[in-house]
Amino acid sequence: MNSIQYIQDEIVSEFEILGDDKESTIFYIMELGSSLAPFPEKERKEENIIKGCQSKVWLIADERDGKINYQADSNTDITRGLISLLLRVLNNRKPKEIMNAELDFIGRIGMGSIIGSQRSNGFASMIRQIKLYALAFQTKQNV
Amino acid sequence: MSLNIDQIRGFFPVLHQEVHGKPLIYLDNAATTQKPQSVLDALSAYYSRDNSNIHRGAHALADRATRYYEETREAVCEFINSKESAEIIFTKGTTEGINLVAQTFGRKFIQKDDEIIISTLEHHSNIVPWQMLCEEKGALLKIIPITESGEIIFEEFQKLLSSKTKLVSIVHASNALGTINPVKRIIDAAHEIGAKILLDGAQSTSHLEIDVQDLDCDFLAFSAHKLYGPTGLGVLYGKRDVLESMPPFLGGGEMIKEVTFEKTIYNDIPFKFEAGTPNIADVIAFKSSLDFIKSLGKKNIKKHEDELLSYSTELLTSIKGVVPVGTANEKVSVLSFNIKDMHPFDVGVMLDANGIAVRTGHHCTQPLMKRLGLEGTVRASFAVYNTKSEIDKLAESVTKIARIKNK
Secondary structure (H helix, E strand, O other), rough: OOOHHHHHHHHHHHHHOOOOOOOHHHHHHHHOOOOOOOOOOOOOHHHHHHOOOOOOOOEEEEEEEEEEEEEEEEEEEEHHHHHHHHHHHHHHEHHHHHHOOOOOOOHOOOOHHHHHHHHHHHHHHHHHHHHHHHHHHHHHHHH | OOOOHHHHHHHHHHOOOEOOEEEEEEEOOOOOOOOOHHHHHHHHHHHHHOOOOOOOOOOHHHHHHHHHHHHHHHHHHHOOOOOOOOHEEEEEEEHHHHHEEEEEHHHHHHHHHHOEEEEOOOHHOOOOOHHHHHHHHHEEEEEEEOOOOOEEEEHHHHHHOOOEEEEEEEEEOOOOOOOOOOOOHHHHHHHHHOOHHHHEEOOOOOOOOOOOHHHHHOEEEEEEHOOOOOOOEEEEEEEEHHHHHHHOOOOOOOOOOEEEOOOOOOOOOOOHHHOOOHHHHHHHHHHHHHHHHHOOOOOOOOHHHHHHHHHHHHHOOOOOOOEEEOOOOEEEOOEEEOOOOOOHHHHHHHHOOOOOEEEEEEEHHHHHHHHOOOOEEEEEEEEOOHHHHHHHHHHHHHHHHHHHHOO
């Protein structure tokens, strides 16, 4: 599996192709969202909603062979696209790797100006929740 | 008279810019309107020439600032045709105006088991202050239901009225849907049973002719920033006898006649309700906004905005996948809509990418959205400087966006 940094660099170069055109960038993010794996309906419940996001985001995680598998969904297409980017970078990795991940692709692709400040806060909440899950699994592994 | 919109646009420096490489199309006027150069000049002139505290200074600058400040009060008095300028209180905005009434009139005159009536269309600022008051007093909040088109059901309102009703607080024009309420009938019905009535004029004052004497409302609250004026400033109108019967809101300087450690004698209205150094600069600049509106004529503004509303409604509703929200017969220039299978936030971001500024979400009317079974809407709202060609561009972008999910 490629390193977190390698995948981030890959994402940055994909966005570079889109250039400064905000519209194509948004269309691209939405398209990415459609590739997200279907979210289990029974998990679409209040306790799996991430607080702090303007749109609804559901996130669950389980452990397979010491690695964390995340599943997530949103009621908005753009957010779904953002989730797919995050999961592409962080999914199926060891908890420690996720906790220590420095997500520089967000700044490098200029996410703030693409999605606006309110959505950026929601995006930060998503990352926080993903890392919290990693911390929880790490603690469990150490017990 | 038809307005020269090109010339009017020239008065608004902010309109002449690009966002994301596209010319700005500003359609978020129900949130706040842009400010003409005359308002910007008045702000600058005050700070560079007249800055001084008002009402008490014994010098030329204080005298000048006081005179300009009070001239705005006179202009507001004329703008809404109140009997006298003492009935005009400057506030921070509509929200503060409503809270002022809740905290003064409400605290004194609302008792346990009394009832306050609002409608399903209300902005949170005309819901929460009454909930707070009702909780404190053990009073009840009653809600007028609406139809699917977003109009209040008048017969249901009449059924809610009783001897327990002490206050009706209702929005004149809905910020989320644009619906204009039949306020004259509502006011008359409220008065018949002896209740007082507050009008939330945040959305109506910029579009409709307002005559508080003809309407006969007891209170009217509105904001300067939706009237081409500065932010952080609003007006609460109240009838003299009602205002005089109310205790003060905030205590401090300006609102007193005489203070001893034993007792304070309060000042007369409007100063009784304007404690502390007020927002002098913005009040003074607000007169330029009112002058601007006056120079164009409210009737002419409304005619232009009505044209924009019907043009945009026709264009947008003909786009496959577009669902209008709020189809009342009488509306101010607000067009709320959704695109099938798309979240309003996504639509808003994509419109922004095209240089088009709209509002998306629940518009601070969550109970209304719940009633309509919606998470939110996309809202385009028009002001006097908007044009049909801007609406063409809106329709063009919406068509493109709607095609993603509605092929």
